[in-house]
Amino acid sequence: MNGITASCIIADHAVRKNGKLVFEDRHADLPGFLLSVYQHFGLNYPRFFKMDNLSKLGWLAVEILLKDSFRKADHEAGQVGIVLMNAHSSLDTDLKYFESAKDIPSPSLFVYTLPNIMIGEICIRHQFKGEGVFFISEEFDAGHFVRYTGGLLDADVLQVCIGGWVDLLDSEYKAALFLIEKEVLPVEGGQSRPFDVLAKENIEKIFRGEKGRTKEE
Amino acid sequence: MTDVFIVSDNILSPLGRTTAANFSQLAKGMSGVKKQVDTKMSAQPFYASLFDREDRFMTDDGGATQTAAGSPGEYTRFERLLIASVRDAVQTGGIDTRDPKMILIVSSTKGNIDLLGTMDKGERDLFKKRVALYTSADLVAEYFGFVNPPVVVSTACISGIAAVLTGMRFIRSGRYETAVIAGADTVSRFVLSGFQSFQAISPGHCKPFDLARDGINLGEGAGTLVLSSREKYSGGIKILSGSISNDANHLSAPSRTGAELCASITNALRGGGLSASDVDFISAHGTATIYNDEMEAKALTLSNLQSVPVNSLKGYYGHTLGAAGLIETIISVQSLKKDLVLPTLGFEEMGVTDPLNICTGLLSAPLKNCLKTASGFGGCNAALVFSKQ
Numbered sequence A: 001m002n003g004i005t006a007s008c009i010i011a012d013h014a015v016r017k018n019g020k021l022v023f024e025d026r027h028a029d030l031p032g033f034l035l036s037v038y039q040h041f042g043l044n045y046p047r048f049f050k051m052d053n054l055s056k057l058g059w060l061a062v063e064i065l066l067k068d069s070f071r072k073a074d075h076e077a078g079q080v081g082i083v084l085m086n087a088h089s090s091l092d093t094d095l096k097y098f099e100s101a102k103d104i105p106s107p108s109l110f111v112y113t114l115p116n117i118m119i120g121e122i123c124i125r126h127q128f129k130g131e132g133v134f135f136i137s138e139e140f141d142a143g144h145f146v147r148y149t150g151g152l153l154d155a156d157v158l159q160v161c162i163g164g165w166v167d168l169l170d171s172e173y174k175a176a177l178f179l180i181e182k183e184v185l186p187v188e189g190g191q192s193r194p195f196d197v198l199a200k201e202n203i204e205k206i207f208r209g210e211k212g213r214t215k216e217e
Numbered sequence B: 001m002t003d004v005f006i007v008s009d010n011i012l013s014p015l016g017r018t019t020a021a022n023f024s025q026l027a028k029g030m031s032g033v034k035k036q037v038d039t040k041m042s043a044q045p046f047y048a049s050l051f052d053r054e055d056r057f058m059t060d061d062g063g064a065t066q067t068a069a070g071s072p073g074e075y076t077r078f079e080r081l082l083i084a085s086v087r088d089a090v091q092t093g094g095i096d097t098r099d100p101k102m103i104l105i106v107s108s109t110k111g112n113i114d115l116l117g118t119m120d121k122g123e124r125d126l127f128k129k130r131v132a133l134y135t136s137a138d139l140v141a142e143y144f145g146f147v148n149p150p151v152v153v154s155t156a157c158i159s160g161i162a163a164v165l166t167g168m169r170f171i172r173s174g175r176y177e178t179a180v181i182a183g184a185d186t187v188s189r190f191v192l193s194g195f196q197s198f199q200a201i202s203p204g205h206c207k208p209f210d211l212a213r214d215g216i217n218l219g220e221g222a223g224t225l226v227l228s229s230r231e232k233y234s235g236g237i238k239i240l241s242g243s244i245s246n247d248a249n250h251l252s253a254p255s256r257t258g259a260e261l262c263a264s265i266t267n268a269l270r271g272g273g274l275s276a277s278d279v280d281f282i283s284a285h286g287t288a289t290i291y292n293d294e295m296e297a298k299a300l301t302l303s304n305l306q307s308v309p310v311n312s313l314k315g316y317y318g319h320t321l322g323a324a325g326l327i328e329t330i331i332s333v334q335s336l337k338k339d340l341v342l343p344t345l346g347f348e349e350m351g352v353t354d355p356l357n358i359c360t361g362l363l364s365a366p367l368k369n370c371l372k373t374a375s376g377f378g379g380c381n382a383a384l385v386f387s388k389q
Helices: A030-040 A046-050 A053-066 A091-100 A117-126 A142-154 A195-207 B019-027 B077-093 B113-117 B124-130 B133-144 B156-172 B189-197 B259-271 B290-302 B321-338
Strands: A002-011 A014-017 A020-024 A080-086 A132-136 A160-169 A172-182 B004-012 B033-036 B046-049 B102-107 B151-153 B178-185 B221-228 B238-246 B281-283 B309-311 B369-376 B380-387
Touching: A002 A053, A002 A142, A002 A195, A014 A053, A020 A030, A030 A053, A046 A117, A053 A091, A053 A117, A053 A160, A053 A172, A080 A117, A080 A142, A080 B238, A091 A160, A091 B113, A091 B189, A117 A132, A117 B238, A132 A142, A132 B133, A132 B238, A142 A160, A142 A172, A142 A195, A142 B156, A160 A195, A172 A195, B004 B019, B004 B077, B004 B156, B004 B321, B019 B321, B046 B189, B077 B133, B077 B178, B077 B221, B102 B133, B102 B156, B102 B321, B113 B189, B133 B151, B151 B156, B156 B178, B156 B221, B156 B238, B156 B321, B156 B369, B156 B380, B178 B321, B221 B321, B238 B259, B259 B290, B259 B369, B259 B380, B281 B321, B290 B369, B321 B369, B321 B380
Parallel strands: A080 A132, A080 A160, B102 B151, B102 B178, B281 B309, B281 B369
Antiparallel strands: A002 A014, A002 A172, A014 A020, A132 B151, A160 A172, B004 B221, B004 B238, B033 B046, B178 B221, B238 B380, B369 B380
């Protein structure tokens, strides 16, 4: 059976890991808040400062999601993949690039005008080489997310899938990421639990900030 | 495993409005890439494959008054392109788009990005919704009466292949029986200036895999592929398998070794029950940048595919971004049906360190299995395998 091993939500100036509030900074603006999350968790990654806000948000959420919850050495690089979704694609940076391009277009800004660049940043950080795909949806579609990731795990395309929602535009933002792992332990009675029914409701709950279930709780 | 068949398809490009018209132009060696003078897009002339600026792709505007923004009252150029392509594919396939077991999947990188220059950003909420890809997908779904909410894939230059793969998986899961997969992108100042800033645009016609290659041409177009598991389509070309990987190396430069694209190819072949020797021809990404083509040559060589005939279609279409994977897959499906591999327009002299068997003239041969590859920004790679029965 596939299981949600951990979750991380960054929204409303707060960071929650597995449903528990782990950091809060009510006073900073968005860039300031992202920086204070980076500093609070003692992260040290110079590339962070080159990223656009969307990549920073997704990257931070993955760092906190995986911290103490994931043993990279247990998995092959090609077996770890990333499935992300959001509503506004890279519009936050598109608008900045569009303004800057009136003078001299900047390649370092242009590269962030694709939402899947965030997947690239996460893969570079952790050397994940499995499937990465980005979907655009007006709202977080937990059903599609669960079916898609569940399908990848069931078909042995991946053993581990990191994914969920990372959306950011102007000062509005939300990241809700899940660590989903394929478990090979036999389930009692030989019947595996239907991942998509159980997990969809659970994932929706966690997404809304209600108490959900992860293996670590 | 459920078999997934191609029911029908369409390519809408500056070269033609149907798949047949496109293939026939390509077989004659025609290219959509021309010198363009359009100061709204670029102060300097540039080479690209563009539609006539006045081309509206469709004559009716029915249903468009309910756009999310309320005010524009009509489909954008990007949406009209998508609708026109989907319409031809569903009509030629005799598809009822109100079928509850059907899903629409849309593939694009930048969709309505050209609205950034035209819309009043004062109405921020309307604007951000109108420019969003999900709005375009909803409008297309609404136009055709699709019952299920559409899915949008936006994963840089592998979007088209990722969308086909998503459709194949949806059908295999049993949730849907038919998937209509449509991809489109237009060329805007936004995208052109970005690639120019990378110095990635060729000053002339692009030359994939050639010694003198010097960058890409951009192109506009749409492609639609209809897939189904239904028995009545079982004589058609089968989508066998596909795979996606990430380089985990650099955002805008491809892998130095090609190992990750090779992993995608290996997984796709294994998933289709094939080995390298079963591949009859390859439709490569072949953007004609120094680094992409070099990486692809390495990946194909690592995959033991260096002697298999390979082409790049970028010389005909330019790089159509979110449509490229679809358009190039659809042309390759025609190649399978006609036993005819198209040449790589623009290629003259081997310009990659690991030499490939680049197709330089029309190649007539019995063809059964085709491999399609793509790679893009963010380090993504994709491979798709399809087969004639």
